[in-house]
Amino acid sequence: MKKQYTEDGALFAAIDIGSNSFHMVIAKYYQGELRPIARIGDKVQLAAGMSAGMLAEDAIVRGLACLQRLQQRLEAWPQLSLRVVATNAVRAAKNARDFIAPAEAILGCSIETIAGREEARLMYLGVAHSLADDAEQRLVIDIGGGSTEVVLGQRFQSLLTESLHMGCVSYLQYFPEGKITREGFQEAYNAAYRELLKVRGQYLGRWQKCIGASGTLLAIEQVLIQYDFSKSGIDHENLVPLLEMLLTYEHLDEVSFQGLKEDRRQVFASGLAITMALFDALNIQRMSLSDGALREGVLYDQLGRSEQADVREHSVQALERRYDVDTSRAKAVEEFALNMFDKVAAGWALQAHPDRRLLVWAARLHEIGLAVSHSHFHKHGEYLIRHADLAGFSRGEQQGLALLVRAHRRKFPAAIYAKLDWPADSKRRLRCVAVILRLTVLLKHLDPVEVLPQFGVEPVGDDGLRLTFPDGWLANKPLTAAELAQESDSLAAIGFGLRVLG
Numbered sequence: 001m002k003k004q005y006t007e008d009g010a011l012f013a014a015i016d017i018g019s020n021s022f023h024m025v026i027a028k029y030y031q032g033e034l035r036p037i038a039r040i041g042d043k044v045q046l047a048a049g050m051s052a053g054m055l056a057e058d059a060i061v062r063g064l065a066c067l068q069r070l071q072q073r074l075e076a077w078p079q080l081s082l083r084v085v086a087t088n089a090v091r092a093a094k095n096a097r098d099f100i101a102p103a104e105a106i107l108g109c110s111i112e113t114i115a116g117r118e119e120a121r122l123m124y125l126g127v128a129h130s131l132a133d134d135a136e137q138r139l140v141i142d143i144g145g146g147s148t149e150v151v152l153g154q155r156f157q158s159l160l161t162e163s164l165h166m167g168c169v170s171y172l173q174y175f176p177e178g179k180i181t182r183e184g185f186q187e188a189y190n191a192a193y194r195e196l197l198k199v200r201g202q203y204l205g206r207w208q209k210c211i212g213a214s215g216t217l218l219a220i221e222q223v224l225i226q227y228d229f230s231k232s233g234i235d236h237e238n239l240v241p242l243l244e245m246l247l248t249y250e251h252l253d254e255v256s257f258q259g260l261k262e263d264r265r266q267v268f269a270s271g272l273a274i275t276m277a278l279f280d281a282l283n284i285q286r287m288s289l290s291d292g293a294l295r296e297g298v299l300y301d302q303l304g305r306s307e308q309a310d311v312r313e314h315s316v317q318a319l320e321r322r323y324d325v326d327t328s329r330a331k332a333v334e335e336f337a338l339n340m341f342d343k344v345a346a347g348w349a350l351q352a353h354p355d356r357r358l359l360v361w362a363a364r365l366h367e368i369g370l371a372v373s374h375s376h377f378h379k380h381g382e383y384l385i386r387h388a389d390l391a392g393f394s395r396g397e398q399q400g401l402a403l404l405v406r407a408h409r410r411k412f413p414a415a416i417y418a419k420l421d422w423p424a425d426s427k428r429r430l431r432c433v434a435v436i437l438r439l440t441v442l443l444k445h446l447d448p449v450e451v452l453p454q455f456g457v458e459p460v461g462d463d464g465l466r467l468t469f470p471d472g473w474l475a476n477k478p479l480t481a482a483e484l485a486q487e488s489d490s491l492a493a494i495g496f497g498l499r500v501l502g
Helices: 057-074 088-092 096-107 116-128 170-174 182-197 214-226 236-246 262-281 294-306 311-322 327-348 352-365 377-387 395-407 414-419 424-450 478-492
Strands: 011-017 021-030 033-043 081-086 111-113 137-143 148-154 157-164 209-213 286-290 456-459 464-468 497-501
Touching: 011 057, 011 294, 021 057, 021 294, 033 057, 033 294, 057 096, 081 088, 081 096, 081 294, 088 096, 088 111, 088 116, 096 111, 111 395, 116 137, 116 148, 116 157, 116 209, 116 294, 137 214, 137 262, 148 262, 170 182, 170 262, 182 262, 209 214, 214 236, 214 262, 214 286, 236 262, 294 311, 311 352, 327 352, 327 424, 327 456, 352 395, 352 424, 377 395, 395 414, 395 424, 414 424, 424 464, 424 478, 478 497
Parallel strands: 011 081, 081 111, 137 209, 209 286, 464 497
Antiparallel strands: 011 021, 021 033, 137 148, 148 157, 456 464
């Protein structure tokens, strides 16, 4: 029997910062299940008014006001475990920090900006937990405000994930000034169909059941039910009559179908255009709807991490296998690095989550670039990690892991580090972790030759470290002394002091 790590009654919460709506769900864990006890949603339209890749100021204000309301609700459950993810609007915005920094201050926790395929994986996980556990392969679709996720999966495992650049908010561009015309709708449909042509061949004929999730598709289903086009779900044959009903309106503000919520009026036309393109391009005849979505997926992924089933660990293992990593050597580096981490963690205010975990993964992957070339393998490793689809990793975590691999030898990548869009303290801690990995690799490389003795490791402020070897030992070890002197010079170039005694 699987050991249970999470106690009954434990509270979990997830917030999904979407391009159209923000959603929060709070759930209680009981006997292996998460039971929702509160759901809150608010239409924010964070992506509305984006220009030149910049979030509009009024959209940022709306978003922060929404998070303040959600935070007030969270105060009723002070012991819960909260995870917050941001999707397309934030990951596409050049001024994302203008929103993220005050948002994190409001919520008192970090916000993970997740990649499109990670969003798709989490969405599928949320839907899968709302369905019967059957063996059929499913096509699961979620039309968001800025992107549309299309996933092929079976049971709780996503097999193929895509995040497409089309959403019900971003496609408002095809309805200028809110005017509804047949020509504008056709342009929106054509744009979505062209986007789907990029992935169409990968999905056709590979699924037995189609499931829709989240607001856009649920809104279409409700309208179809109200007008007796359907008892449940969405059928291909009913979309054209629905379009003809829509075209009787001249402006988005006028749309007033029975069953359509007020906050869905503006994006109903663009959502319908994307839906019709999906049905036609992927040969969908019928779609059932699910209550599960991204936020539920975030909850279950969070539970998986606490139950020692972290999907990020599987992603790292997959990279190790793909690039034929010398796991015994990597494990030795990991153990050495963790020993040093534990000695300096308190002095540098390092955290077990995420600092220690990133160090573990970086130690295990620091040599994957050797699969490309021995020359500059730290640069090749950084590239492989930065551009890989790593399930479970937020964009920030993936950037941090890539930087650690790049920084483990030779010149510290100061320019890449400077561009890292992290809070100041998180960047400081990442640099400290990079120093630990650099010294680990250096000393572990020398260990078989020099037979390292016990040595002292002591932090000096936030930007310094003192290594103390036994008296006279370094004088008899010129190779070690030279390597450490060179490392001291390298770290001094980035304002970090390394002092070596002994």
